[in-house]
Amino acid sequence: MSLLEVSGISVTFDGFRAINNLSFSIGPAELRAIIGPNGAGKTTFMDIVTGKTRPDEGKVLWGEKSVNLLKMNEAQIAQAGVGRKFQRPTVFEDQSVAENLMMALKAARSPWKVLFWRPAKPDHFRVEALAKEVGLGDQLDRKSGELSHGQKQWLEIGMLLAQEPRLLLVDEPAAGMTLAEREQTTALLVELSKSHAVVVVEHDMEFVRRLDCRVTVLHEGSVLAEGSLDHVTSNPQVIEVYLGR
Amino acid sequence: MKPGFLSRNPSVLTFLAVLAIFTLAVTFLSEAYGAGLVSTSMVKTLGKTLTLCLIAIAMDLIWGYTGILSLGHFAFFGLGGYMVGMWLMYARTREIVLSSAGGALPMTPQELQDAIATQIFGVVGTSELPAVWSFAGSLPAQLALVVLVPGILAFVFGWFAFKSRVTGVYLSILTQAMTLALSLYLFQNDSGLRGNNGLSGLQNIPGLDAVGQDALSVWFLWASALALALGYLLANFVVSGKFGSVIRGIRDDEARVRFLGYSVENYKLFVFTLTAIIAAIAGALYYPQAGIINPAEIAPIASIYLAVWVAIGGRGRLYGAVIGAAFVSLVSTWFTGGRAPDVPLGFYTIKWVDWWSVLLGLSFVLVTLFAPKGIAGIVDWVQGLRPPKRGGTPLGPDDGSLQEKEALE
Numbered sequence: 001m002s003l004l005e006v007s008g009i010s011v012t013f014d015g016f017r018a019i020n021n022l023s024f025s026i027g028p029a030e031l032r033a034i035i036g037p038n039g040a041g042k043t044t045f046m047d048i049v050t051g052k053t054r055p056d057e058g059k060v061l062w063g064e065k066s067v068n069l070l071k072m073n074e075a076q077i078a079q080a081g082v083g084r085k086f087q088r089p090t091v092f093e094d095q096s097v098a099e100n101l102m103m104a105l106k107a108a109r110s111p112w113k114v115l116f117w118r119p120a121k122p123d124h125f126r127v128e129a130l131a132k133e134v135g136l137g138d139q140l141d142r143k144s145g146e147l148s149h150g151q152k153q154w155l156e157i158g159m160l161l162a163q164e165p166r167l168l169l170v171d172e173p174a175a176g177m178t179l180a181e182r183e184q185t186t187a188l189l190v191e192l193s194k195s196h197a198v199v200v201v202e203h204d205m206e207f208v209r210r211l212d213c214r215v216t217v218l219h220e221g222s223v224l225a226e227g228s229l230d231h232v233t234s235n236p237q238v239i240e241v242y243l244g245r
Numbered sequence: 246m247k248p249g250f251l252s253r254n255p256s257v258l259t260f261l262a263v264l265a266i267f268t269l270a271v272t273f274l275s276e277a278y279g280a281g282l283v284s285t286s287m288v289k290t291l292g293k294t295l296t297l298c299l300i301a302i303a304m305d306l307i308w309g310y311t312g313i314l315s316l317g318h319f320a321f322f323g324l325g326g327y328m329v330g331m332w333l334m335y336a337r338t339r340e341i342v343l344s345s346a347g348g349a350l351p352m353t354p355q356e357l358q359d360a361i362a363t364q365i366f367g368v369v370g371t372s373e374l375p376a377v378w379s380f381a382g383s384l385p386a387q388l389a390l391v392v393l394v395p396g397i398l399a400f401v402f403g404w405f406a407f408k409s410r411v412t413g414v415y416l417s418i419l420t421q422a423m424t425l426a427l428s429l430y431l432f433q434n435d436s437g438l439r440g441n442n443g444l445s446g447l448q449n450i451p452g453l454d455a456v457g458q459d460a461l462s463v464w465f466l467w468a469s470a471l472a473l474a475l476g477y478l479l480a481n482f483v484v485s486g487k488f489g490s491v492i493r494g495i496r497d498d499e500a501r502v503r504f505l506g507y508s509v510e511n512y513k514l515f516v517f518t519l520t521a522i523i524a525a526i527a528g529a530l531y532y533p534q535a536g537i538i539n540p541a542e543i544a545p546i547a548s549i550y551l552a553v554w555v556a557i558g559g560r561g562r563l564y565g566a567v568i569g570a571a572f573v574s575l576v577s578t579w580f581t582g583g584r585a586p587d588v589p590l591g592f593y594t595i596k597w598v599d600w601w602s603v604l605l606g607l608s609f610v611l612v613t614l615f616a617p618k619g620i621a622g623i624v625d626w627v628q629g630l631r632p633p634k635r636g637g638t639p640l641g642p643d644d645g646s647l648q649e650k651e652a653l654e
């Protein structure tokens with residue numbers, strides 16, 4: 001039983017086929033790494049799942065009831081339980097770390113409910129705990145625009161956790177992180193995948209190796225190979241297009 | 246113990262205190278209730294200024310906080326004025342008709358209505374009461390329309406604009422077009438609102454003939470101050486919690502807000518409609534003090550001035566908008582009222598009545614370029630606050646508070 005089932009999607013930008021008949025599926029508690037050269041379509045794939053980009057054809061089905069995600073907008077998809085961390089850290093620079101996390105925290109999302117919502121004790125505790133978890137425990141009141149690149153990455157991971165999604169789409173989480181932080185990130189992702197579906201896009205092979213999970217190789221918008229890291233890295237096609245450069 | 250609302254919001258307390266002191270001071274200096282040092286027309290100017298501060302708060306909510314540069318909020322302000330003006334004019338005319346009929350036979354309701362209609366619409370060549378005046382005889386109904394008409398217009402307009410994801414400059418142009426269309430429509434004689442004559446005599450409040458304008462002006466000052474205080478508290482409530490976080494998030498990066506699960510369109514629609522209603526209430530208080538409303542008041546330029554006030558005062562914080570509206574509109578009254586002394590340069594004499602707009606435009610450009618936080622930035626400067634260190638230069642008005650480099654990244 002899979003949580004996300006993508007089948008036969010294609011998308012064309014001004015005549016350029018960025019995604020070409022791509023199929024992909026992931027279970028409710030599974031870790032998956034996606035690798036592929038620059039421009040392979042990794043980010044575009046996430047754009048389609050999260051509703052940012054509409055595919056020209058294909059299906060994207062979600063959850064036990066196989067809901068069609070293509071009929072939903074970005075906000076509805078996020079509410080359904082798809083969380084996303086962007087390739088470039090995108091946090092709200094003008095707001096504090098606490099405000100960023102509070103906004104992401106799982107709660108009602110409609111304007112009326114949000115207007116009258118005021119954080120209760122458990123919400124404050126949760127925000128503090130999340131901030132601690134991502135190493136920003138003592139930075140709660142700082143404007144997130146003042147954080148370093150790596151700290152913004154962490155804050156965004158914290159916001160992703162705060163949403164309590166069922167599927168986490170994580171685009172290049174380790175960029176700008178130190179070696180120790182990378183190890184911490186892998187540990188976190190592996191731990192999360194025990195109860196969540198986690199898709200990680202990453203260029204760094206060492207990072208992928210530490211994830212120790214199934215790997216999907218994308219090339220020119222479609223799946224080139226899939227399997228364990230050792231399996232895909234011994235595939236001659238993969239070596240040609242990606243590793244052997 | 247939980248800290249009280251006011252102690253958590255010291256700027257609100259300061260604002261309310263300053264407003265209260267101002268209102269009391271004007272009252273005790275007025276002709277009706279005090280020393281008579283402040284003329285009745287000055288009291289009216291100050292009362293009108295308070296309502297302009299209220300619409301500036303609305304503008305700050307929609308532009309400074311949500312990042313939507315609306316160039317149409319004076320249309321809602323004007324509509325609010327028209328709605329209350331209809332009752333003022335109708336009820337006042339009824340009084341006149343009834344008293345001039347004197348001891349003659351009592352009129353039937355139809356005769357009375359015809360007589361009122363002839364009085365009001367003689368100038369545009371009809372004597373029939375247009376359908377839009379159906380409720381003009383009832384104060385509660387017209388007061389409800391002050392909120393409903395602009396509210397519904399804003400909701401319907403916003404629904405189409407936001408659901409089709411029109412943003413940035415295009416949205417500004419669209420709001421401007423709406424304003425222009427409304428004002429052109431009202432200019433027509435058959436709009437039912439007396440065309441370019443507009444509504445007049447609004448300073449005479451029906452049933453309050455015994456009260457002089459000197460006292461009425463103070464009453465309206467109080468009403469305007471109360472509305473401003475409530476508007477400030479409401480706006481502060483809206484921006485202080487998570488809702489404020491979300492709309493500031495929409496201003497800075499609306500796509501990101503969507504991926505957190507917030508429906509950006511609904512938030513924009515909510516703020517647009519709410520601010521239209523605040524603007525309408527401000528207008529309903531302004532025009533009885535101005536005495537007259539005509540379609541020129543709704544012309545697009547008014548809404549552009551509103552943006553200028555808020556920018557000069559400092560958008561993105563409520564007291565900035567209030568300071569900007571009060572300061573610029575009062576200075577503007579001074580310059581355009583012919584009271585500012587001319588500057589003779591020998592070869593040319595600067596007449597402020599003509600040159601004030603140029604000066605205002607120049608200040609707007611200078612503030613935008615060199616002091617994007619406006620007058621309210623002085624508060625930060627005094628408190629020694631520093632903005633976060635960020636790369637690049639600030640973006641234009643539609644791209645929120647992101648810096649160039651961040652937005653391009």
Ligand SMILES: Nc1ncnc2c1ncn2[C@@H]1O[C@H](COP(=O)(O)OP(=O)(O)OP(=O)(O)O)[C@@H](O)[C@H]1O
Nearest residue numbers: 013014018036037038039040041042043044045087
């Ligand atoms: N909105 C768009 N308009 C036009 N072309 C686009 C758009 N989005 C992506 N592309 C193109 O589609 C291709 C796939 O891009 P995508 O960002 O998905 O690659 P990626 O695998 O994430 O690469 P990277 O490793 O560099 O992040 C690229 O050639 C890109 O230029």
Ligand SMILES: [Mg+2]
Nearest residue numbers: 042043044087
């Ligand atoms: Mg990418």
